[in-house]
Amino acid sequence: MSKPCIICVAITGSVATKENNPAVPITVAEQLESIHESFEAGAAIAHCHVRNDDGTPSSDPEKFARLGEGIRKHCPGMIVQFSTGGRSGAGAARGGMLPLSPDMASLSVGSNNFPTRVYENPPDLVDWLAGEMRTYHVKPEIEAFDLSHIHQAVAMNRDGRIPGRLYVQFVMGVKNAMPVDRDVFDYYRKTIARLAPEADWCAAGIGRHQLTVNEWCIAEGGHTRT
Amino acid sequence: MSKPCIICVAITGSVATKENNPAVPITVAEQLESIHESFEAGAAIAHCHVRNDDGTPSSDPEKFARLGEGIRKHCPGMIVQFSTGGRSGAGAARGGMLPLSPDMASLSVGSNNFPTRVYENPPDLVDWLAGEMRTYHVKPEIEAFDLSHIHQAVAMNRDGRIPGRLYVQFVMGVKNAMPVDRDVFDYYRKTIARLAPEADWCAAGIGRHQLTVNEWCIAEGGHTRT
Ligand SMILES: [Zn+2]
Numbered sequence A, B: 001m002s003k004p005c006i007i008c009v010a011i012t013g014s015v016a017t018k019e020n021n022p023a024v025p026i027t028v029a030e031q032l033e034s035i036h037e038s039f040e041a042g043a044a045i046a047h048c049h050v051r052n053d054d055g056t057p058s059s060d061p062e063k064f065a066r067l068g069e070g071i072r073k074h075c076p077g078m079i080v081q082f083s084t085g086g087r088s089g090a091g092a093a094r095g096g097m098l099p100l101s102p103d104m105a106s107l108s109v110g111s112n113n114f115p116t117r118v119y120e121n122p123p124d125l126v127d128w129l130a131g132e133m134r135t136y137h138v139k140p141e142i143e144a145f146d147l148s149h150i151h152q153a154v155a156m157n158r159d160g161r162i163p164g165r166l167y168v169q170f171v172m173g174v175k176n177a178m179p180v181d182r183d184v185f186d187y188y189r190k191t192i193a194r195l196a197p198e199a200d201w202c203a204a205g206i207g208r209h210q211l212t213v214n215e216w217c218i219a220e221g222g223h224t225r226t
């Protein structure tokens, strides 16, 4: 029996700006319009970052609140996922929107390199974010930038820090982190099947690799991120 | 045809102190005595950290110089490997002993979590350390705390940042990094065989896992760290 394929749409991310692509939605109104189009095209999850008016990354809970309300109103049934990623703020500011109780939020459980810096997710911050997610009934999407992050998510699932069924996203193609590599993709799937067979998984290929990774996901029964 | 198994001895590390184990060698004289015993028992590589007199980690080039000279004198032919690990200093201080031209030095090419903090190896520091190793003809031992670190080492080998034959050490069993896991150990080996078949590899299991990982290495034709 095949599971439905969940399409997760990340309309904005935290890096691209209007200078890279004038179509990048920046204001909450632009983001809502874009999410609504994706919803009508079949996307089930809206992965949300917010931006300051000048396009720089923000983690302002008030902006997240307006975006979440807009999605609930215009895209009924769509799953709202807020990013707690480190490009939008530092330390506890990254979880300042969790009391809004979005359906889901991204959660990194380990650290790794990014193109020009360390993506820092120290153990105490990871535990605090996971605790906030339990408090506000937010389901984490684990962002696995490397293999040990899957092992760490499984350990946190087993000891109760991440309750319920794991939802893991493999992130590939970020410079200085894990490249897009079919053998690694297959080993990630095998690791999930071995350690957490109930878990859902999806994968994201960054930039020009996006469609390749989408195809792998759909062919192998995973969910997918656009 | 079987390759000789290289035994690498890490007599001190950077964490254990006299309070944990009165036998931990701290002064350069104590370290030399311990390395000499290992040398007579068959160890080929001395993996060296240095300590301050109070036992805390140091990266003092003068201490490294005395240790290196002592090894050359008392253990002729033994390979001297200095640690550039992040417990002993921050930023460029981690490479301050490389102008001494030890035979080898450890090199981390990615970041990951440690028990209570982020092990930070930002891309520009990694490139600087690799450059110093090229300048002073120091062969790096890549410390792979996660799978992407192997991919990164291969990429740096291909583009010339790490010249020659790769020497990779898999590090397993550090809390919040990669656990000791036989399936991962085998996948690490397969990844080396696929991407850098000429490379040498060894593995280190931390603390109580040390002997398990030593046995895996010896059985599978890798080098080993004690
Ligand atoms: Zn997703």
Ligand SMILES: [Zn+2]
Binding pocket: A010, A013, A014, A047, A049, A083, A085, A106
């Ligand atoms: Zn995101």
Ligand SMILES: [Zn+2]
Binding pocket: B008, B045, B141, B169, B202, B223, B224, B225
């Ligand atoms: Zn070694």
Ligand SMILES: [Zn+2]
Binding pocket: B010, B013, B014, B047, B049, B083, B085, B106
């Ligand atoms: Zn060491």
